[in-house]
Amino acid sequence: MSDTAIRVENLVKVYRPRGTAEIRAVDDLSFTVERGSIFGLLGPNGAGKTTTLRVLTTLVRPTSGFAEVLGHDVVRAPLEVRKRIGVVVQEHAAELLLSVRANLLTFARFHGQAGAAVRKRAGDVMDQFGLAEVAERKVQDLSGGVRRRVQVAKMFMVDVPVVFLDEFSSGMDPILKRAVMDLLRAQAIGGRTIVLTTQILTEAEELCDDILIINRGRQVARGNINALKLLTERLYDVTLSFDRVPDALSTVLAAYQATAVTVDHNTVQLRLKEDESRVLELVSVLAKNGRVLRVEISGGSLEDVFVELTQKGEAAT
């Protein structure tokens, strides 16, 4: 059995809306996803993440190129693909007229599961997702966040080997989000492959074993979080708290490459594109101009990588 769960080669998806120019939503994209991994597909709005997911989940056909899920071609064998996947689409999707319990049971029946064992599992899943109290309420009477919870909870009703989550945490409160992230991690350890898109980069940073950043339908960067962070070598976030912000701050900073500066009361936050020695030198110079109460220096985050790479892409076009 291959270790590859998903294989995408030279994938292209072009939309041709009537009366307007064609849109190249996915442009020659290639990647693979390992079984049992959590794969993050990241990119700004309109980058092609959702279109890529729609191809992989057999919702749309690619214009050209090839994509397969667990060895099944998404174009030639869409039903075989669908038997092996669970999908949380970007839109809030629920059977509004049905109760929470009926939503879970209906979903399970589509995957060929019915009976007492499934009803018990529905109870367990509702407990895990904090839905037990609203089990018999129609979904149309619940808030958007709870509806999203129902939508994600359905994925835990069946044991499909690959799950696609498009912006899964939208509308979830932080406590539930953390609980779902823990569940997803446990699922991946159990062998499930999870593909997610998100714009919340801390989420990807915490969850994903492997990340692909795309922009304008093309790959911008690929790798695990540490490999991606290497792309931001010489990128530092510096936070300094003073008893009083030095008057000479802007004069001092003029000699350094600060890509972002924010001053909030007595705290200065800087993003610097400099060597480590120059960063330390700047801190030392600022310390001579004012009393420093706190210093914090950290390497670039995934957010920095993301902004850096996608902006570079924008500038290049």
Added chain:
Amino acid sequence: MSPRAMTAVIVREGRIRATNSTFIFWDLLYPLGYLMVFGLGVNASMGFTSGLAGIDYNAFFLAGVLGMASFGIASNTSWSFFLDRDNGIFYEMLTYPLSRSEYLIGKVLFNVFVGLVQTLLTVVLSAMLLKVPVRAQGMPLLIGATVIGTSGWFFFYAIFALRIRRNDAFNTVTSVFYFFFLFASSMFYPLEPLPAVFRLVARLNPITWHVDVLRYATIGAGSPALVALEAVLFVAFTAAAFAGAMVALDRQG
């Protein structure tokens, strides 16, 4: 075709329909209500007859309301595509382990079931309450015409419901269809006394084919040869509508 997949669609449709008892009541009894109000009212208060020898208006109109019921179920059910799309569940369902044809057929099977219950209830009660002389030997044909009729009109409407993105635009389309298909047909009146142009349009109208078969099945009115031709034409219409609906569904996503 997977029976499991289609059963899942049928159960889903049933669960949704069961959440509203008024809906069920209306679904099952509205053709009979129409017959009572329109048929009985016209028959009794205005003294209309069907214009066909030995057939009163209630007996004539029974096939009309059955045809109208199939047409109505189809338009209501196809409207559910909009509801599903608004709820987001439509796209999620397209990723479920079933083919798009199974999805479409599962959806129609539930409505065929509702249509059959509705038809049998209407026929039995109209025979009992309105003394319509329903032919027992026509029952197999009646069942067949209800199954094919409800399916044909559902597939036909599905083409438009899947292609049109705006609910209000779809409502306009259904209003036009109601007006055109129902009135330019043999649903409310016999075609023979009508002007030639009207007759021609009505003869080309699939609902005339459907209603004529239902009329032959229920009360034996009409020429067997013409009814057989109309039955074949309606089956062809259903097959074409299914193909059209499949193309429209394949373009979703």
